[in-house]
Amino acid sequence: EEQEEDVLRELRLFLRNVTERLSLDRRFKAFTRPVDIEEVPDYLMVIKKPMDLSTLLTNIDEHKYVTVSEFMLDADLIWQNALEYNPDSDPMDRHIRHRACALKDTVRAILRDELDEDFERVCEEIKESR
């Protein structure tokens, strides 16, 4: 009903705000756009579910997420993929893994500080009812 659409509209506003703040953080520049397959031809042989911050925003606008948990599954792909594709001890791999871990910790800290657990519970109820 209308109240449910109000809740989902508020969810999208919250998720857009979080995603845009991450995109503005210079540490996360490598995560803002899809990895360029022309530059990295083997990327899709290693990473089965590519994800990036611009794709998160598109998904939000396409109403893909009804709960924060669904959003988190995709947001977690960004840093998980970076750890998987860049496992070596060379400085470049270590650099992007450090930023991937910073992304993981930053997303969790934002949600711990800014997401009301009652709000997420209402979103989960809407999801179960559909």
Ligand SMILES: COC(=O)N1C[C@@H]2C[C@@H]3O[C@]2(Cc2nccnc23)C1
């Ligand atoms: C989230 O970003 C990444 O996982 N990567 C991995 C790729 C390997 C390395 O860095 C990336 C882009 C790139 N392009 C050209 C040459 N080498 C690289 C970014």
